[in-house]
Amino acid sequence: MQEFPLTKPQKKLSMSFMYVAFISLLIGGLMGLLQVLVRTGKFTLPFGIDYYQVLTVHGVILALVMTTFFIIGFQYSIMAKTVGMTDKQRRLAWLSFWVMLAGTILAAAMILLGQGSVLYTFYTPLRAHPIFYIGLTLVIVGTWIAAGINFRQLYLWKKEHKDEKSPLLAFMVTINMIMWCIATLGLAASVLFHILPWSLGYKATINVLLTRTLFWYFGHPLVYFWLLPAYMAWYAILPKIIGGKIFSDGLARLSFILFLMFSIPVGFHHQLTEPGIDPLWKYIQVTLTMAVVVPTLMTAFSLFATFETTGRKKGYTSLFGWFKKLPWKDARFFAMFVGMLFFIPGGIGGIINASHQLNQMVHNTVWVTGHFHLTVATAVMLTFFAIAYWLVPHLTGRTLTPGINRLGIIQTITWGVGMLIMSGAMHIAGLLGAPRRSAFSMYDGGEQVTTWIGYQIMQAVGGAILFIGILLMVFIFIRLAFFAPKGEQEYPIAEEEDHAPPTPKILENWKLWIGLTAALILFAYTIPVIDIIQHSPPGSEPFDWPVGR
Amino acid sequence: MHLHRYEKIWLVFGIGSLVLFLLVLGFSAFYKGMQPQSAIEVCDPNELERTEDFKPENLGVTKVDEGKYIVNMVASAFNYDFGTDEDGKPVRKIRIPKGSQVLFQATTKDVIHGFQVAGTNVNMMLEPGFVSRYETKLDKPGEYTVVCNEYCGVGHHLMFATVEVY
Amino acid sequence: MKTEFETKQQTEFKHGEEKLPGTLIAVLLLGIAMVVSWFGAYGLFLSR
Numbered sequence: 001m002q003e004f005p006l007t008k009p010q011k012k013l014s015m016s017f018m019y020v021a022f023i024s025l026l027i028g029g030l031m032g033l034l035q036v037l038v039r040t041g042k043f044t045l046p047f048g049i050d051y052y053q054v055l056t057v058h059g060v061i062l063a064l065v066m067t068t069f070f071i072i073g074f075q076y077s078i079m080a081k082t083v084g085m086t087d088k089q090r091r092l093a094w095l096s097f098w099v100m101l102a103g104t105i106l107a108a109a110m111i112l113l114g115q116g117s118v119l120y121t122f123y124t125p126l127r128a129h130p131i132f133y134i135g136l137t138l139v140i141v142g143t144w145i146a147a148g149i150n151f152r153q154l155y156l157w158k159k160e161h162k163d164e165k166s167p168l169l170a171f172m173v174t175i176n177m178i179m180w181c182i183a184t185l186g187l188a189a190s191v192l193f194h195i196l197p198w199s200l201g202y203k204a205t206i207n208v209l210l211t212r213t214l215f216w217y218f219g220h221p222l223v224y225f226w227l228l229p230a231y232m233a234w235y236a237i238l239p240k241i242i243g244g245k246i247f248s249d250g251l252a253r254l255s256f257i258l259f260l261m262f263s264i265p266v267g268f269h270h271q272l273t274e275p276g277i278d279p280l281w282k283y284i285q286v287t288l289t290m291a292v293v294v295p296t297l298m299t300a301f302s303l304f305a306t307f308e309t310t311g312r313k314k315g316y317t318s319l320f321g322w323f324k325k326l327p328w329k330d331a332r333f334f335a336m337f338v339g340m341l342f343f344i345p346g347g348i349g350g351i352i353n354a355s356h357q358l359n360q361m362v363h364n365t366v367w368v369t370g371h372f373h374l375t376v377a378t379a380v381m382l383t384f385f386a387i388a389y390w391l392v393p394h395l396t397g398r399t400l401t402p403g404i405n406r407l408g409i410i411q412t413i414t415w416g417v418g419m420l421i422m423s424g425a426m427h428i429a430g431l432l433g434a435p436r437r438s439a440f441s442m443y444d445g446g447e448q449v450t451t452w453i454g455y456q457i458m459q460a461v462g463g464a465i466l467f468i469g470i471l472l473m474v475f476i477f478i479r480l481a482f483f484a485p486k487g488e489q490e491y492p493i494a495e496e497e498d499h500a501p502p503t504p505k506i507l508e509n510w511k512l513w514i515g516l517t518a519a520l521i522l523f524a525y526t527i528p529v530i531d532i533i534q535h536s537p538p539g540s541e542p543f544d545w546p547v548g549r
Numbered sequence: 550m551h552l553h554r555y556e557k558i559w560l561v562f563g564i565g566s567l568v569l570f571l572l573v574l575g576f577s578a579f580y581k582g583m584q585p586q587s588a589i590e591v592c593d594p595n596e597l598e599r600t601e602d603f604k605p606e607n608l609g610v611t612k613v614d615e616g617k618y619i620v621n622m623v624a625s626a627f628n629y630d631f632g633t634d635e636d637g638k639p640v641r642k643i644r645i646p647k648g649s650q651v652l653f654q655a656t657t658k659d660v661i662h663g664f665q666v667a668g669t670n671v672n673m674m675l676e677p678g679f680v681s682r683y684e685t686k687l688d689k690p691g692e693y694t695v696v697c698n699e700y701c702g703v704g705h706h707l708m709f710a711t712v713e714v715y
Numbered sequence: 716m717k718t719e720f721e722t723k724q725q726t727e728f729k730h731g732e733e734k735l736p737g738t739l740i741a742v743l744l745l746g747i748a749m750v751v752s753w754f755g756a757y758g759l760f761l762s763r
Contacts, residue, residue: 050703119700125677126660126702208661208676250550272585273672275679279587283578290567297563300745301556304738312734320737348749351567352756356574357585360672361760364663364698431759433667435698441706444641446694448667501551537591537678543660546626546702554732555739562746570753670763 003493004084006077011395013093014080015481017073018392020101021066021384022477028062029470031055036422036463039456041440050548051439052117059120060111060136063222063376065104068139070384071229072096072146075173077391078232079150081491082167083157089149096145103138106131117547119437121219122195124211127542129549130199133191140184147177165503168249169236169493175256176228178514182521183221183264190214198542205539209276209532216267217525224263224292226376228256230383233336234303237387239494241333242326244310246494247302250503255295255302257507261517262292265524269354273363276535281528282356288524289354296347303340331408332389332400332492338416339382346374349427364437367430370423378419382412385473390489392480399487400480407476414469422462429455586673586683594658594677597623602654602680608632610643618651624675625658627704629695642711645687652684663698666712674699687714 006014031054037043038051045051076093079085085093110116115129122128122136154166154174166174190211197203235252239245246252268285271277311322327333349371352358362368389408393400400408430436434452443449506512552560577583597603602621609632611619620643623630631640645651655664657675664681665672673681697708 052700052703052705117703123661123700126700208678212661212676248551251552251556254550271674274674275586275588275590275676275681277587278589279578279584282585282587283575286574287571290571293567294560294564297560297742298556301553301559301738301742304741305553305556305733305735308735308738309733319740322737344745344748348752351570351749352753355570355753355756356578357583357670358574358756358760360585360670361756361763363672364665364674433665433669433694433696435663435665435696437700438696438698438706441709443694443696443706443709444692444711446692446711448692448694504550535589535591538593538595540594540660540677543626543702546660546704548703553735555735558739559742559746562743563749566746566750566753569750573757668763670760 003491004081006080006394006491009087009090010077010080010085011397013090013097014073014077015392015395016097017069017076018388018395018477018481020104021070021073022388022474024061024066024069025470026474028058028066029467031058031061033463033467036456036460039438039440040460041442041453041456050114050117052119052437052547053111053114055437056111056117056119057108060107063120064136064139067226067376067380068143069100071176071225072100072143074229074384074387074391075150075176076146077395077491078169078173079153081493082170083153085149085153086156089153092145092149096142096149098142099145100139100142103135103140103142105135106138107135110135114548117549121215123215124195124198124206124208125540125543126547127199127544127549128547130196133196133199137188137191137196140187143180143184147181150174150177165249165505165508168246168252169232171253171508172228172232172236172256175260176225176232178510179221179228179260179263179517180225182514182517183218183225186214186217190218205541207533207536208540209274209536210529212271212274213267213277213529213532216270217264218267219270220267221263223372223376224259226380228259230339230380231256231259231299233383233387234299234340236494237492238303238333238336239306239310240492241330241336242307242310244306244313244494245497246500247306247309249496249500250507251298251302253503253507255298257513258295258298259292260513261520262288262295264517265520266292266354268524268528269359272356272359276532277528278531281524285524286354286356288520290351293347293351329405329409331405331412332386334409335382335386335389335412338412339379339386342374342382342416342419343379346371346379349374362430364435365430366426366434366436369436370426370430373419373423373426378415378423382415385411385415388473388477388480390492392477393484393487393489394491396481396484397486397488398480398484399489401484404476404479404484407472407479411469411472411476414465414472418462418465418467418469420462422459422466425455425458425462429459586681588680588682590680590682591678592656592680594656597656597658603656605632609640610645616646616649618645618649620645620651620653622653622655622664623658624655624662624664624697624708626660626662626702627697627708629664629697629708629710631710640710642713644713644715647690647714648686648688650684650686652682655681660701661699662701662708663696665696665698667694667696669693672698687712690714 110132116132266289695710
């Protein structure tokens with residue numbers, strides 16, 4: 001397989017995204033710590049800072065900024081490595097970086113000024129300062145530039161390699177960015193045509209349900225936008241690290257195509273307890289949600305099979321002998337593995353959340369917070385850390401030393417323990433009815449509330465351990481970025497078996513898959529959205545005071 | 550594309566389970582009527598006093614029949630309005646005899662709120678312009694905290710009430 | 716020993732069926748966890 005060595009300027013480009021990602025991690029983590037402390041009831045925020053301002057910072061900077069910067073930077077490195085990057089593309093890529101950074105700074109400034117305490121979902125008719133929305137839009141625009149560059153990179157490579165299949169990782173990046181572009185169209189429609197003119201006062205009222213629906217049209221694929229880069233590492237990088245080969249190139253591609261098709265027409269499963277959407281359409285989208293589980297089932301099989309074939313090739317013939325022989329002392333593997341492990345309860349919880357009427361039991365309770373701290377904040381985050389252990393030194397021309405590797409193992413254990421405590425407590429408290437997104441409150445002082453408080457103290461213990469994990473990770477990042485010994489750290493890209501069966505050509509028929517994706521979206525959304533617009537109540541005027549503006 | 554025999558077994562098992570979940574959900578939703586709330590009824594959030602369900606004198610608990618109750622409530626930042634008691638004080642706690650069939654009807658005057666009777670399946674989003682309805686049987690005696698579970702502003706966590714089942 | 720192993724591996728690939736009993740058991744355990752948890756949640760829903 002042909003690989004392009006990353007040039008110095010290309011490395012600098014990807015590294016810039018990493019700096020923003022890890023600074024965001026530190027800030028966001030600190031906010032998380034403050035939140036769990038406030039929720040014990042034994043700590044109040046200094047200087048009259050509002051809990052929900054802290055919560056908005058936490059959500060925006062981790063869910064939107066940290067993830068997006070890491071993903072775009074990582075994907076640039078993948079594309080440059082597997083299909084190459086021209087100087088022109090690199091210069092444009094810098095534009096994407098600066099646009100995203102400018103957007104981040106604008107949104108952050110508004111949040112810090114107390115003009116944007118609307119949380120990262122910014123549900124109308126709560127109104128933030130218009131600049132908050134403009135900032136978030138710019139972050140998205142930056143990612144569109146990145147998408148355009150990534151598409152062009154693959155296109156140019158394909159022109160040179162007419163009858164070859166695209167490199168697996170480049171294929172995966174392309175799928176992720178196609179999905180992202182289709183999904184962000186909904187967000188752009190909501191912000192540009194509805195929220196922004198309304199927040200500026202050009203439009204007196206807004207259709208609340210429509211903006212919510214458009215948000216969740218974007219919001220669910222957003223979680224897959226986080227997850228797919230982790231899956232890229234699981235499918236196409238992990239085998240190399242454990243000394244094996246890709247289990248099946250074709251199946252890996254098929255699962256990504258299924259993600260593209262089924263991750264978008266499912267947003268209603270975030271809106272199951274809403275009054276304005278027909279239950280039949282909710283159920284239809286619940287059905288489509290179950291379909292998006294299938295590629296994850298396939299992934300589970302592929303991963304175990306990768307472990308088992310690798311181990312058996314090394315000569316371990318017993319039923320689970322291959323499992324013992326995995327490189328447990330390699331942080332690049334161990335962090336990823338623990339991430340996968342947490343994805344099991346995370347995925348199962350997700351199926352429960354999406355199960356139509358079962359959602360009533362958990363909707364907007366802290367169970368949901370516990371759920372996505374297993375998925376995005378552990379499965380995805382630990383995989384990103386695992387990637388950072390080799391990517392950062394590769395980009396800075398340094399090496400992952402045994403000492404830092406050990407720290408990486410400790411970091412992973414810290415994260416796992418902290419999350420087990422915090423997320424576990426959140427799941428239980430949620431089933432007992434404790435709400436999410438809420439500052440400390442004794443409410444009516446009832447017996448139920450008393451039981452929640454005990455779990456909130458547990459969450460603070462877990463959260464504090466997680467914060468230590470974040471400090472450790474930032475320390476590791478700084479070591480790898482500035483102080484680790486100079487050298488050449490490998491960029492691990494797994495290969496197929498020499499005699500692997502050929503990958504069907506149809507998997508690269510972009511028109512077919514994008515066409516099917518569009519058809520599914522139109523099927524799932526056309527009628528309900530027309531309903532929402534036709535049967536809409538009087539629009540809502542903006543509300544500034546509830547968010548302290 | 551080759552699919553390993555074991556992977557076929559796994560996918561049949563996995564997809565079969567998902568289909569089973571959907572059948573159970575579909576059966577209980579469309580045959581037994583256990584749908585998540587979806588009243589799809591619009592109202593004018595600025596004119597709620599003029600609607601039958603949400604005019605001030607109809608807020609709170611109303612007994613409609615033996616063992617059948619309706620609870621009407623209007624949410625606003627940061628309060629649940631269940632009407633007033635005989636002394637003209639706002640109702641903070643509503644009482645329902647156990648085993649009753651209760652229809653909760655609620656909406657909001659301003660921003661989005663949540664309405665959850667903790668520990669039960671009563672969990673609804675309240676959105677301006679829409680009536681939220683959910684009917685349930687309250688079987689277990691005890692005090693249940695009602696919490697706003699959708700962020701509605703700085704006082705979000707101070708929005709609560711109590712439902713007592715006796 | 717090593718060469719012998721490699722030959723064996725190649726014949727396995729000819730049939731396109733690697734030996735994966737551990738994988739099958741692992742994923743089935745995962746599937747059982749999924750079904751049990753889901754019906755647990757459904758039971759809790761019904762009991763409320």
